[in-house]
Amino acid sequence: SGLKSEVAEKLSDLNVSNFVMTPVKRNYAFERTDVPIGEQYVLKINYPYKDPAVPADLRGDHFHALLGTNNSALELFLIKRKIKGPSWLSISKFVACPSTQRVSWCKFEVTVDSPKDISVLMTSNTLEVPPVVVAAVNLKTIINEKHNVHEIVSASVICCHQVKIDTPMRSEDWQKRGTISHFTVMRKLEGSIFPIGLTKEASDRNQKAGSNVLALESSERALLNRLMIELSKLDCDVLVGHNISGFDLDVLLHRAQTCKVPSSMWSKIGRLRRSVMPRLTKGNTLYGSGASPGIMSCIAGRLLCDTYLCSRDLLREVSYSLTQLAETQLKKDRREVSPHDIPPMFQSAGTLLKLVEYGETDAWLSLELMFHLSVLPLTRQLTNISGNLWGKTLQGARAQRVEYLLLHSFHAKKFIIPDKFAARNKELNSAKRKLNADTEGGNAADGAADPSIDDEVHHGDQGKARKGPSYAGGLVLEPKKGLYDKYILLLDFNSLYPSIIQEFNICFTTVERSSDGNLPNLPTSKASGVLPELLKSLVERRRMVKSWLKTASGLKRQQFDIQQQALKLTANSMYGCLGFSNSRFFAKPLAELITLQVRTYFLSFRSRLTNMYN
DNA sequence: ATGGTAGGTAGTCCTG
């Protein structure tokens, strides 16, 4: 047909020669106004990732929209193969990589021709969940005043070789003899020597332990080399540390760069062989915002568990310092050591051994905190529910979890999924901004006339992106003052927002959004939307798990408890992402409609109650 | 850049 030959022509203009085109039936239900809502025939085009991407704004005589042009390969793989979090995969066809062609440090590496050769193993329920290896890392640093950077003087590692990820671990489970190993690598200060007695103490300890538990090196470079060798021997699945993503990893890689540690060494911090150090500082350098993308790419193949970030997510504390958390959560004392306290400690073997102890204790406390909070089982459950990447859940990316949950659901129902960065919106926004700048001050009624401007930052003049509310939320009634000494009735709704979404069948697929962004009407359609169905299944799964919980005991019980918590968390975080302007599934009209129903429901409930009890 | 809004208190700065 005309469409096919036009597309073929456009593709060959882009030097794409090897492509497949198929007409398929697909649904659309999202915010692009240039794509018709509902089911229709579309042309599906497949070609290899090595060829250039089609520009999203390309148009032709026979087609007026292109979707999914910039989907990442990883996302397509996970969504199309229906891979939902850590699970057993069956690989039907593969070729083992010869050692000269490997791209990773893994003991076994294979090449797979087609993603279709990989599928989720359906009988995996009967298989045991394999344990993982977890290494806790803590660095002790001194400050180089001249360059104003941290330099590493000691690195401690505690490694736990048999960590379960399907159930919580009690102290006696992970502190078993033989499953834990530890070591510290230390170096002397520049232009000085180790204090008397340290070398003998180190060799005594190593002999007694039968392995290198205390390694003494002459330079920072040698320390880094040794640390990388030991880490690659452990080949851990998870790296853990307190503020490891904001401090230790950053320092480690910057020092490796400065000390000219060869790439064959520093890249062993991850599982991917790398030859060029990526840009380490890109974007946010704010405290507590996680590791930069460059740093994360260095540890590819391992998970990162930052107990500082986890605690901030899972606990309610005044301070999230390791000292404070050790006290309140683990009931343990911790000695704080600042970089300025360290140089004097190099004067005697005794104080230097104290430094070793402090480093290993910090690594230990962070590891203990991770077990205490059941970080691995909980994040694994959350990841299995949403079908995103485990590493992202560990970073606390809630929006991404909801994004993947919806991607999987809508793909399964043959929907075309919204693009990650809609080029159209970017254009629109920059055009708006330009317009605003041109007619500055002269548009008093802009907010009412054009709601799409509302998502812009309201108080963004000082670079702090704190937004004002962009739509109406819940309803808070003024309390009636007085002493109530007879009856006080407390009502608590079970997951109010998810219930409202289900009750009123609010979904992308059911609510008709007007083009001017006004508040939409309630859906009239009887057919259940994708969102309500999804929530229903989450609620049902939770109810089932809770029923198992009643009769289970011990580890099984804790496992079910974590699972039901994860299901609840997932259901409750969905509404927030509808109102989140950077979300891929951002739909302010839907969020507004939900909060309106919440307010209406609340008021009618109150009047029913006052009628009943007067 | 990395769920939402509502609402309270305390503080700063400015103005009539």
Next chain:
DNA sequence: CAGGACTACCTAC
């Protein structure tokens, strides 16, 4: 000097 506009921070849902 009272009071408004604004911000930061905290908590509730």
